Amino acid sequence: MSLPAAVAGQDRYKPPAGPTPRLPSGKVDFSGVWQKPYVPDLTKDGTDHKGVAELPFTPWGEADWKKYDAAEGDYTGACLPFGMTRSVNTPEPMQIVQSDKYFTFLFEQNSWFHVVPIDGRPHRKGEPTWFGDSVGHWEGDTLVIDTVNFNGRTRLDTVGHPHSDQLHLVQRFSRPDLGHITHEMIIEDPKTFTRPLKSTRTFTLRNDWEMMEYSCEENNKSLWEGRIKIPKRP
Amino acid sequence: MNIIKFTAGAALAAAISLPVHAHHSFAAEFDANKPVTLVGSVTKVEWQNPHIWVYLDVKDDQGHVQPWQCEGGAPNTLTRNGWSRDSLKYGEQVTIDGALAKDGSKTCNMRVVKLPDGRTVFAGSSGGDAPPKK
Numbered sequence: 001m002s003l004p005a006a007v008a009g010q011d012r013y014k015p016p017a018g019p020t021p022r023l024p025s026g027k028v029d030f031s032g033v034w035q036k037p038y039v040p041d042l043t044k045d046g047t048d049h050k051g052v053a054e055l056p057f058t059p060w061g062e063a064d065w066k067k068y069d070a071a072e073g074d075y076t077g078a079c080l081p082f083g084m085t086r087s088v089n090t091p092e093p094m095q096i097v098q099s100d101k102y103f104t105f106l107f108e109q110n111s112w113f114h115v116v117p118i119d120g121r122p123h124r125k126g127e128p129t130w131f132g133d134s135v136g137h138w139e140g141d142t143l144v145i146d147t148v149n150f151n152g153r154t155r156l157d158t159v160g161h162p163h164s165d166q167l168h169l170v171q172r173f174s175r176p177d178l179g180h181i182t183h184e185m186i187i188e189d190p191k192t193f194t195r196p197l198k199s200t201r202t203f204t205l206r207n208d209w210e211m212m213e214y215s216c217e218e219n220n221k222s223l224w225e226g227r228i229k230i231p232k233r234p
Numbered sequence: 235m236n237i238i239k240f241t242a243g244a245a246l247a248a249a250i251s252l253p254v255h256a257h258h259s260f261a262a263e264f265d266a267n268k269p270v271t272l273v274g275s276v277t278k279v280e281w282q283n284p285h286i287w288v289y290l291d292v293k294d295d296q297g298h299v300q301p302w303q304c305e306g307g308a309p310n311t312l313t314r315n316g317w318s319r320d321s322l323k324y325g326e327q328v329t330i331d332g333a334l335a336k337d338g339s340k341t342c343n344m345r346v347v348k349l350p351d352g353r354t355v356f357a358g359s360s361g362g363d364a365p366p367k368k
Contacts, residue, residue, distance in 0.1 A: 070259035071336060077258030079284070092310060108310060110257070110284075158259050212310040216257055219282035222305065227263045227337050 015179030015205040020141070023100060028141045028175050030096045030103065033211060034203040038091035040158035048202040052187075055161065061192035064162040073231035074160070075153060078223055079110065079216035080231070081130035083154030084147060084169055085185065087112060094203075095211050103136055103143065110216040116145050123148055128165060130154055145171040153234060156187065164191035179205045257284040257308070260333075264343040268334040272302055272342060276326045281309050281319035286357075288322060288330070288344065304330050304344040306357040315356065326350050330357075 013035070021029045037048040045051045057065060076082055082090070092108040098118075105114040118136035126133065128151040136145045152165030172184040181203040188196040222228045260266065274292035286306040291299045306312065309319075322328065329348035335341035345358040 070261040071263075074259040074262040077262045079257070092308070159261075160259060209314065212313070214283050214308065214310055216284045218284070219280055219287070220257075220284060221287065222258075222263050222285075225339075227335050227339070227341065228258060229262070 013204065013206070016207060018178035020175050020177055023098070025100050027100060027138065028143065029098055030143065030173055030175055030181060031098050032205045033093050033095045033207070033209045034181060035093055035206045035209070036088065036091065036203050037201050039089040039199070039201070042085075042089075042157045042161055042197070042199055048204070050200040052197040052199055055197065056194040058190075058192060058194055060164070061162055061189075064192070065160075068155075068160045068162065070160055071229070073229040075155075075231040076158075077220075077228035078231055079220055081112060081154070082107075082109060083130050083150065084114065084132060084134075084171075085156045085163075085187070086154060086158065087114075087131075088171075088183075088185065088201075089157055092214065093206060093209055093211065103145065106211060108211050108214050111214050118143065118145075128152070132167070132169065139172075141174060143173040145173070147171070162192055163187070163189045166191045181205075260343065263305075263335055264333045265336045266333055270332055270334050270342050272304070272330045272332070274302065274328065274330075276322050276324055276328060277301070278324070279319060279322050283310070284308055286312060286317075288328075288347075288357075290328065290330070300340060302340045302342065304332055304342040306344050312357070317355075317357075322347070 023029045037046055039046065039049050042052050043055060076086065087107045087109055090109040094108065095106040097104040097106060101117065101119045103116040103118050107113065114131045114134065116134040116136050120137065121135060123133050123135055126149065128149050130151055130153065132147040132150040134145050134147040136143055147169040150165055150167045155161060156163050166189050168188040170186040174182045176182060183201045183203055185199045186196050187193070187199070223230070272290065272292050274290035276288060276290050278289040280287040286309055288304045288306060290302050290304070292302050294300050327350055330342065330344045331346045332342040332344040345356070346354050347357045348354045
């Protein structure tokens, strides 16, 4: 059996070294398979994650958080879409595929993807969605992805911190060298929080990893056998 | 004797590897305040997303064999941690530390597995997402 000893993984992985890669156009290229820190609770610091120490809840946000009980139906248990923040929070890797026109998130978690136009076009006017509508623009070498029009059915993290359909998410990507991305996530939601929140993380390039299929529905027996409740529909 | 032991919840601290998490909140299904240690023989492994499931026969205090099932991590992350679908084989005696399901069924969420050769490996499907106090 090739299982590692229990302490395997304690040695920190060292990504390849080198300068920040760029597309032929000169723009920073974020492409690659990235290891992300697992952030089940946005308020907690962890390896490669600086958390939001305090959540400045509005009365609505406070009330929603206090009444939330995952045992009454965590939507992700039914394999419904995690939404952007919870997808970024997962420890499963994420591949970024990028051109001058698009930045594409390929999340291994449940094999979801999210395509972001970065050619200067405005947000679309459409139905609200789980991942929202994203557009990107450049501020120097930083790519800023702006996302709105969420359906409000997701939660910010695994422990269930809330947000509303007024969520406005800003993700700032920079790549200081070949092996790392610095990712800032600014969470603005005037219905839930009295001021914006900021979560900062480091992603690590994993050229030794390939993305794998992840079918959440394949054997979701906890739902089928009734131990996980079906979430209520809005 | 293979008995079900309810421990004080001390996890095997050395079991650290790539973090593995449930596709849902731990609290949606399991109770962090009900740790369990199971000693039994493997009867089946389901190596599928979103979690692997290990089935085992465990003798209770009266010596009766009881079928249990334990949820592990996602096969993708376990693969990156060195697991494969053949890591646990039919008939092998293992010790599983985990937490019980809230519904009282013979179901657990496994954190670590002690193998027949004495090694302890991380098998968890959750980490750090127990519900916070409000």
